[in-house]
Amino acid sequence: MDLLQFARGPALTWAATVFVFGITWRLVGILLLQRSPDFSEARNATSWLGAIKLIVTRSWPRREFRQRTLFAQSVGYIFHIGLVIIVFGFAPHILFFKALTGLVWPNLPSAVINLTSAITLAALIVVLVRRLSHPVLRLLSNFDDYFSWLVTFAPVATGMLTVAHFGARYETLLAIHILSVALLLVWFPFGKLMHSALVFISRGTTGALFERKGASI
């Protein structure tokens, strides 16, 4: 078994297993915890509307906070959108998903993917520099923040190298790329990357609780 076979075979399979089992474990571990009943007289009975409202509206900053948070949110949006375009718009990725699910959709031109990848990497570097230099972020940051950054950055960087056939044989580059994705999948349930699922639960929880009280959301 060569490196590429290992990456495509056992590495990816085990990584996907850890990914699915880990996510399920973490979500179930939170959601099955005790929820106390609320006997207070609700101001608004339709608290689920608040959950939806907060899930949607918290996606952009309020006017009052815009000045102070616009830069961080913009850079965040750039690399998140970039990652979505790369993962779901690149032809080889679509073939991978087709093999996995049978679903297929049109791909984006390579030039668009390349440009997006470059912008995404640049945005991720800005994010890292900011985390290392901003006093608040430096104080808050721990291993999870830096490792999650690394496992996000690595697949994009190795993907670009693979497409460019730069630095090694194509098969080796592809194997490294797939292994970097495997690493991301293995880390995903344990660190902050889980925010991609938790964002809906956390926002929804506050939205529902606050809507019930008529509090600001």
Place this chain on the structure above:
Amino acid sequence: MSTADIDSIHPLELDQPRFSVKNPAVRYDKQGELPDVQRVELAMRAFVKDFGAVAATYLESCIHCGMCADACHFYVATEDPKYTPIWKLEPFKQAYKREAGPFAAIYRVLNLKKKVTVEQLEAWQELIYDSCTMCGRCTLVCPMGIDIASLVGLARHGMNQAGLVPHELWAVAERAQREGSPLGATPKVFKDRCEWLADDNQVDIPVDKVQADVVATMSSIEIMKYPDSIVATAKILNHLGLNWTFRSDGYEATNFGMLSGNSAWQQEASMKLIHATIAAGAKLLILPECGHAYGAIRWQGANIYGKPLPFRVLHISEFLAENTQNGAIKTKPLDKTLTFHDPCQISRRGGAIEAPREVLNGLGVVPIEMKDTRGLNWCCGGGGGVVTIHRADPIRYKAFQIKMRQVDDTGAELLVSSCSNCRQTFDDGQDHFHWDKTMLSLLELVADNLEEK
């Protein structure tokens, strides 16, 4: 503590060369004589008890983006990163990950999250108490929607169990539990006050009526510092011709048990009001101009009672708004410009945002809104018990300057709010900065301008 004690605990290094003088030691207060190991154990037990589904969701969700700092008056006023709201919960988060999270076993076995130490808890006392009013502005900026303020409230439970509460806050909470009021407004003092206020102002102030449709309550700050609020409440309720009363077994709505993190004391204080209202056979409990009292009874009261309350609960501003809108309260128009300070626990976190504005409209005033207003209003800096903690004064004054700028920018002639704790903080800030603005009470404004029937 004597001067000698202070010198031995925090020795001055005046004889040392200037460059060798260290930063002052972190100062913290302790209650009781417990060994450190036991303090940590008690804190951990309380922390773990509070890790329900909601707290766990929040503690799992933080992405360390730091945006909460930008919403916090203590961070914005100082730019000191330690005042970042979510950082104030670091030991709480650490305890969660190690003791209760889905991967706690891994964190413990591999020691990836260290045990919380007493030194951490001592150092965090300032962050959990002195520099957080639990105003919840940070909750509104968090991209994950984490309600950081509620987590600080929970973290205070563990700190209280460990006997690590700022002493002034602990002392007033203890006094409230022992005497029934944090500021000495015992049932006897309260009844005496009601009696002389009734005489002085020629107004009927019923206390301890056997049966009443409405039970009114006061905050100790009003009873001791702003007694005109008692008169104002009586004038309005009499004006409406209601069968109402104060009850000497349930008149004090402040809840320092809640603010200091003592759940048992919180429960005891809340149950007094609940039992008094039930004993009077009342259908309505009116909460006074006090922010945290509103949260304690309106939103937490029924949960402490264990079932829905058999009566309605309204903040005085909501009560005034209802009766202004239905025409029962008629007031003379106020010929002044005015701005309104939203008390965080009533507006942002309590949901009674429009009520005071409806009352002001009844007075013929459309308030000049501050730039960040309603739910996004900046806190006065004194809530959450902070105003009682003397060592927090310097940082509180810095935060208060944000508020002063907000108010000054409106150019309004009058400044009004519906929380006596905010009012007290504004009065103190006015004195400190020799400011030309005096905080007025919405309740008193209505009472002073009632139209005779």
